[in-house]
Amino acid sequence: MASEVQPIEAGRSGLSADAKLVLIVCFSSAVLLVDNTLSLSAAYAAMLLVFLATKPSPRKLFYYALFSLAAVWGFLLTQSLFYAQQPRTVLVELIGPETPVIGALTGGLSIYLEGAVYGAIQSLRFLAMMTAGLALVWTTSPHELLLGLRRLRLPYKAAFMVAAALRFIPAIASEARATLGAMKARGYPMRASRPWRYLTALTAGLTPILFRNIRRASMLADSVESRGFAARGNGGSAGARRRGLMETALLWAAPLLTAALAAAKLADAAALYGLFYSEHLGWIYALVETAL
Amino acid sequence: MVEIDKLSITYRGAAEAALQGVDLRVRRGEFLLLTGHTGCGKTTLVRALAGVLLPSHVARFEGRARVAGVSAERVNRSAGSPRVGLLFQNPDDQIVGGTPLEEVSFGLENYGCAADSLAARAGRALAEVGMEGLAGEPMASLSGGQKQRVAIAAVLALDPEVILLDEPTSNLDGHGRRKLALLLEALRRQGRTVIIAGHDVRRLAPLCDRIALLEGGRLVLEGEAGRELARVTAHLAGDGVAETAASSGTDQAESRSAVVRAEDLRFSYRGNGFSLGPLSFNIGAGERVALFGPNGCGKTTLLSLLAGVLRPGGGSLQVNGNGSRPLRRAELARNVAYVTQNPDLMLHRATVTAEVGARPKYLGRAKPLVAAETAESLAAFDLERFAGKYPFSLSQGQRQRLALAAAVTGGARLLLIDEPTTGQDMRQRRALLERINAMARAGLATVFSTHSLEAALLAADRAMVIDAGRLVFDGPMERLTADRRLMESAGLDLPEEGR
Numbered sequence: 001m002a003s004e005v006q007p008i009e010a011g012r013s014g015l016s017a018d019a020k021l022v023l024i025v026c027f028s029s030a031v032l033l034v035d036n037t038l039s040l041s042a043a044y045a046a047m048l049l050v051f052l053a054t055k056p057s058p059r060k061l062f063y064y065a066l067f068s069l070a071a072v073w074g075f076l077l078t079q080s081l082f083y084a085q086q087p088r089t090v091l092v093e094l095i096g097p098e099t100p101v102i103g104a105l106t107g108g109l110s111i112y113l114e115g116a117v118y119g120a121i122q123s124l125r126f127l128a129m130m131t132a133g134l135a136l137v138w139t140t141s142p143h144e145l146l147l148g149l150r151r152l153r154l155p156y157k158a159a160f161m162v163a164a165a166l167r168f169i170p171a172i173a174s175e176a177r178a179t180l181g182a183m184k185a186r187g188y189p190m191r192a193s194r195p196w197r198y199l200t201a202l203t204a205g206l207t208p209i210l211f212r213n214i215r216r217a218s219m220l221a222d223s224v225e226s227r228g229f230a231a232r233g234n235g236g237s238a239g240a241r242r243r244g245l246m247e248t249a250l251l252w253a254a255p256l257l258t259a260a261l262a263a264a265k266l267a268d269a270a271a272l273y274g275l276f277y278s279e280h281l282g283w284i285y286a287l288v289e290t291a292l
Numbered sequence: 293m294v295e296i297d298k299l300s301i302t303y304r305g306a307a308e309a310a311l312q313g314v315d316l317r318v319r320r321g322e323f324l325l326l327t328g329h330t331g332c333g334k335t336t337l338v339r340a341l342a343g344v345l346l347p348s349h350v351a352r353f354e355g356r357a358r359v360a361g362v363s364a365e366r367v368n369r370s371a372g373s374p375r376v377g378l379l380f381q382n383p384d385d386q387i388v389g390g391t392p393l394e395e396v397s398f399g400l401e402n403y404g405c406a407a408d409s410l411a412a413r414a415g416r417a418l419a420e421v422g423m424e425g426l427a428g429e430p431m432a433s434l435s436g437g438q439k440q441r442v443a444i445a446a447v448l449a450l451d452p453e454v455i456l457l458d459e460p461t462s463n464l465d466g467h468g469r470r471k472l473a474l475l476l477e478a479l480r481r482q483g484r485t486v487i488i489a490g491h492d493v494r495r496l497a498p499l500c501d502r503i504a505l506l507e508g509g510r511l512v513l514e515g516e517a518g519r520e521l522a523r524v525t526a527h528l529a530g531d532g533v534a535e536t537a538a539s540s541g542t543d544q545a546e547s548r549s550a551v552v553r554a555e556d557l558r559f560s561y562r563g564n565g566f567s568l569g570p571l572s573f574n575i576g577a578g579e580r581v582a583l584f585g586p587n588g589c590g591k592t593t594l595l596s597l598l599a600g601v602l603r604p605g606g607g608s609l610q611v612n613g614n615g616s617r618p619l620r621r622a623e624l625a626r627n628v629a630y631v632t633q634n635p636d637l638m639l640h641r642a643t644v645t646a647e648v649g650a651r652p653k654y655l656g657r658a659k660p661l662v663a664a665e666t667a668e669s670l671a672a673f674d675l676e677r678f679a680g681k682y683p684f685s686l687s688q689g690q691r692q693r694l695a696l697a698a699a700v701t702g703g704a705r706l707l708l709i710d711e712p713t714t715g716q717d718m719r720q721r722r723a724l725l726e727r728i729n730a731m732a733r734a735g736l737a738t739v740f741s742t743h744s745l746e747a748a749l750l751a752a753d754r755a756m757v758i759d760a761g762r763l764v765f766d767g768p769m770e771r772l773t774a775d776r777r778l779m780e781s782a783g784l785d786l787p788e789e790g791r
Contacts, residue, residue, distance in 0.1 A: 059562075141390035141430075164388055170432070171384060175637055181601035182638040186699065187625030187654035204640040211684050212636055216385050222344040223386035226378035227399030227450060 017140045017148025019247050024132045026254040031128045033265050034292050037117070040124040047128050051135045064134065071126050076119040083115025091116070142167040160229075164220065168213070175212055179205040264288055293485045294318035294341065294454060298355035300509075301336055301345070310336040312509040313355065318454075318485060318502075323476070325496050325517060326489045327524060328506035330688055330717045334489040337506070338456050341487070342378040343367040360453045374403070377447035381459035383439035392418055392434075392442040393427040399450045417449035418442075421475060436587045437468040444475060454485045461492045462714050465586045465743045465783030473499055491717045493528060494746075497521045528718040550574040551627075551705045551737040552598060556607035559597055568593050568761040570607055575739065577705065580732045582752035582769070583741040586783035590761045591741035592633060595708045598739065599630035612705045626655055629704035629736075633711045635695030639683040644675055644694055647683050652702035665701050673697035673727075689720040696727065700736070707731060709740040713747045725751040745773070745784050757782040 015023070031043055056064065080091075090110045097108035140148070142163040149159035183201050184190055190197045243251075268288040270276040296316040302309040311333045318324050326334050339345035340357055343364050347353040357364040359375045367375040380386050389395030396414040405413060418424045421441040431439065440460075447455060461469050476499050479486055490496050497503055497517045505513035505524050513524060558569035568590040575581055583591050596602040597609060600621055612627040629651075632638055641647040649666035657665070670676045673693050678686055683694055692712075700707060709728070713721045721744075728751045732738050739756075742748055748755060748769060755772040757765035765771075765778055772778060 141394075142388075143390045143394040160388075167388060167390070175634075178632055178634070179637045179640070181596065181599075182630065182632045183640065183654075184621065185599045185601055185625060185628065185630035186638075186651040187622065187656075187702075188650075189622075189654065207640050207684075208637045211639075212634065219380055219382075219385040220388070222339060222342065223378060223380060224388060224398070224402075225344045226342045226374065226376065227446065228374055228402035 014139070015247060015250075016151070016243065017136075017144040018151040019148075019243070019251055020136050020140060021148055021152060022251055023254050024136055026258040027132050028129045029258050030261055031125050033261055035121065036291055037121055037124070039291050040121060040128065044124050044128040044131070047131045047135070051131045054135055054139050056134075056138060060138065064131075067130070068127055071130070072120075072123040075123040075126065076116055079119030079122060080111045080115040081109065083112040083118060085114070088115065089113040137166070157229075160224075168216070171216075172209065172213060175209050176202070176205060179208050261292070265292065268292075293320040293322070293360060294487070295358045296337075296341075296355070297357075299337075299340070299357050300354040301333075301340060302352045304350050304352075308509065310509050311340075314506075314509075314511045316504060316511060316514070318487060320453075320485055321480075321483045322502060323480065323486045323488070323500040325493070325500040325503045326487055326506065327491065327493050327496075327503065327528065328717075329528065329719055330491075332506040333509040334506055335458060336509075338378070338458050338487070338489050340364055341367075341454070342376050342456055344378065374399075374450050374452050375454060377450060377452035377455045379443055379447055379455070379457045379460065381462045383436065383443040386443055387431060387439060387446075389446075390431055391428050392423050392431070392445065395431070395442050396446045396449045399446055403450065413449055417445040420448055420478070421445045437464065437471060440464070440468070441471070441475070452484075454487065455479065457486065457488045457490075459490050459492075460488060461490060461495055466780070467586055467783050469495060491528070493521065493525055493718075497524070525718075529722065549577050551577050551579075551612055552739075553610040554607065555609075557597065557604055557609050558606035559593060559602060560605050561593075566590070566593075566761065567605075568597075568758075571763045572607075573756065573763065573766055575706070575737050577737055578732050578735045579737050579754060580728065580752045581737075581739040581754045581756055582748035583739055583756050583758065584743070584748070584772075584782040584784060585741075585758035589758045589783075591758055592710055594758065595630070595710050595739065595741060598706065599628050599708050600624035601630070622655075625651075626702075627705045629699040629707045631695050631699045631707075631709040631712065633714070635692050636684075638695045638698060639691065642682065644678045644681050644683055644686070645670065647694060647698045648673075648675065648701050650698060655702055657702065665703075669697045669701040689716065689723075692716065692720065692724065693727075696724070700731065705735075705737060707736050707738045709738070711742060712740050713742060713744050721747060722750070743783060745779075749773075 027043070027047070031040060034040055034043065051064075081094075089112060091113050092111045093108070094111065095103055095106060095109040097103050099108075145166060146159050146163035149162060150156060154162075180190070180198075180201055183205065188197075188201055190201055264284050265288060267276070267281055268285055271281070271285055294317065296314055299311055299314045300309050301311040314333075314337065326337065328334055336345065340353075341359060341364050343366065345351055346365055359367050362375055364376075387395055388398055393411075393414055396417050397410055400410050400413055415424060415427070418427055421444050423438065423441050423445060426434065426438065431442070434442065460472055464472060476486065486500075488496055488500060493503075500517045503513075503515065503517040503520050503524055504511060505520075505527060507527075513520060513527070552573070552575035554574070555572050556570040557572070558567065560567040566588075571594070583594065585591050593602065597604055598611065600611075611624060639647055641650055645666060648669050649662050652662045652665045670679055673696065675690075675694060675697055678690065678694075683691060686694060696709070707728070712724055712728070716724065725747060728738050728740070732751075738751075740747075740751070752769055755765065755767065755769050756763060757772065757778065759781055764781065765775075772782070
């Protein structure tokens with residue numbers, strides 16, 4: 001009996017994986033180019049809205065908040081303490097240079113205002129890119145990613161490896177849970193009051209997880225080889241739907257806008273260092289100074 | 293269809309050849325069962341026939357293997373379609389697609405199937421296994437049996453001349469096994485040639501025309517399946533005693549002190565809607581309980597609750613507790629020994645000695661006591677000669693034994709084992725069940741989940757059947773085996789005499 005099944009991407013709405021990848025690369029490039037705190041905040045807020053629109057589960061939101069806070073804390077702390085550029089304004093002096101022994105050794109330790117601002121900018125960049133990456137990963141199946149990477153002309157075998165790695169993340173997570181569960185059942189002291197115990201348990205648990213995954217990788221390799229992976233090495237492109245007008249427009253507009261942004265920053269830098277200046281570009285210099 | 297002439301394969305660094313001068317013929321349309329103890333060379337032969345194990349610096353080949361007139365090395369490298377399709381026991385280890393349609397399309401794309409005919413061919417293959425209605429469903433939402441059917445469809449879509457199945461029944465409950473049997477019957481009607489590698493001789497042999505027994509890489513017996521079954525079974529059992537021997541049992545004390553007391557025990561997973569319970573039961577000291585039920589019914593969840601890995605969502609659960617207070621985690625760990633479904637996931641230490649000694653060490657015992665208990669366990673589980681070895685350098689059966697030793701060293705009142713016989717050959721299975729019996733005689737209560745009635749008949753005196761999270765039977769093994777309807781709902785194959 002012949003059965004009618006729909007092509008893989010048929011009926012799916014929203015952006016294809018390749019469009020998402022291109023947009024993320026453009027977005028990430030843009031946030032690396034922009035230095036203005038307000039603009040970076042706006043970019044992050046916009047990406048956060050996109051991320052929330054994917055309706056992440058409460059558990060995912062919890063982990064997202066946890067990683068975000070850890071990242072912000074890490075950037076702010078390290079940049080505030082170790083900011084080396086001048087001028088710098090001391091907000092709080094932790095160890096004075098005249099403190100016996102330690103003061104002489106460290107030359108003093110302070111929290112600097114400029115360092116904190118720089119740390120905030122770096123945090124915003126990191127959060128914006130992380131949020132974009134998570135929005136991609138949580139809304140794209142491994143096969144959609146394979147199709148997307150193929151349309152971006154990545155070699156089939158490389159694209160397959162990326163997609164296969166994503167495909168097995170849930171299985172690896174489940175095995176990690178089983179391993180930790182078995183350790184707990186044998187009395188391994190894991191308590192909320194001693195979080196480092198979880199880290200040491202995870203480290204010890206890497207051995208069985210690695211062993212299991214080497215075995216799985218070997219079986220997967222046998223399975224895909226027996227289904228012609230090496231015969232032509234040319235899969236991963238059938239079943240894709242045609243790109244819509246809006247998606248095509250986005251795919252052209254995003255790289256063009258990113259290139260324009262890079263050109264504006266380059267022109268501003270050239271003027272700043274006295275390499276090239278033109279009165280006609282005055283509005284660009286002003287835009288870069290005020291918003292970028 | 294398949295011609296194997298004096299095939300020998302030696303892995304680099306191995307003292308002995310994995311296959312030694314194997315001569316075998318399989319005719320077109322024939323079903324062959326390839327069996328033998330773990331490590332006998334079945335998987336090596338299957339991989340060589342599938343063209344995924346090739347002569348290289350890792351494996352030295354002598355002799356030759358041909359499938360449909362083509363050297364085995366070339367069976368999946370020619371354009372058009374492969375000569376051989378390969379299926380492993382665990383579909384999760386071979387599925388690469390996010391949906392059944394993606395999975396079936398994978399091989400078709402690799403062989404250059406035109407986009408306009410791909411959907412039709414994929415649809416036909418899915419229809420052959422009854423999965424056409426679920427073509428676009430996320431793979432994560434499918435049951436183990438459904439995934440296995442998808443894996444079979446992915447092979448059928450390529451229209452191979454020979455299909456190789458490696459341990460196809462080891463993860464399946466009775467329902468799954470019956471469906472697989474129907475599928476194999478359909479393959480027979482289509483005139484396909486099938487080679488099945490597996491331990492489950494009693495269930496697989498009736499589906500096959502011929503049987504071939506490998507021992508230490510050599511083909512030691514080959515013949516008609518029906519005629520040779522008894523000889524092969526006796527050989528695999530090690531001493532001529534078939535595994536369906538009657539249970540030795542233990543003396544059941546009428547009034548055992550309860551090691552486990554569960555009252556309206558409940559648990560729900562967030563997100564997937566599955567809930568277990570309410571369940572009420574007691575388990576006495578030295579009692580041997582087999583936990584039955586179809587795949588996904590909640591057996592592993594119940595064991596995880598008893599082990600303290602999961603916390604009950606409601607009701608009360610006491611393990612070795614006399615008062616109303618449930619045991620704390622450390623107390624639970626002292627009283628409960630737990631062996632997970634994949635025992636490899638338990639092994640995290642650098643040596644066998646460290647692995648066996650981990651539990652008493654984690655329980656805070658003094659060093660001399662840890663050393664004494666470790667030495668005692670190494671001797672009791674026949675692991676002394678491996679004491680300084682890396683756990684993963686041991687064979688599968690030895691690792692299973694090590695996991696059991698690692699779980700019980702330091703003493704316990706309750707032993708929980710999740711699917712202890714999966715992937716074990718008959719000899720290993722029997723040795724393991726005998727150990728369980730010995731521990732039960734010493735007063736250890738044992739609960740193990742299984743799909744194998746034979747294993748339960750050898751090592752359990754009480755059966756608990758769970759179906760869709762509810763306890764539908766709790767009683768002596770004899771009562772279960774006498775109830776045909778209950779056996780079927782538990783996903784168990786009926787005993788030979790009951791059919």
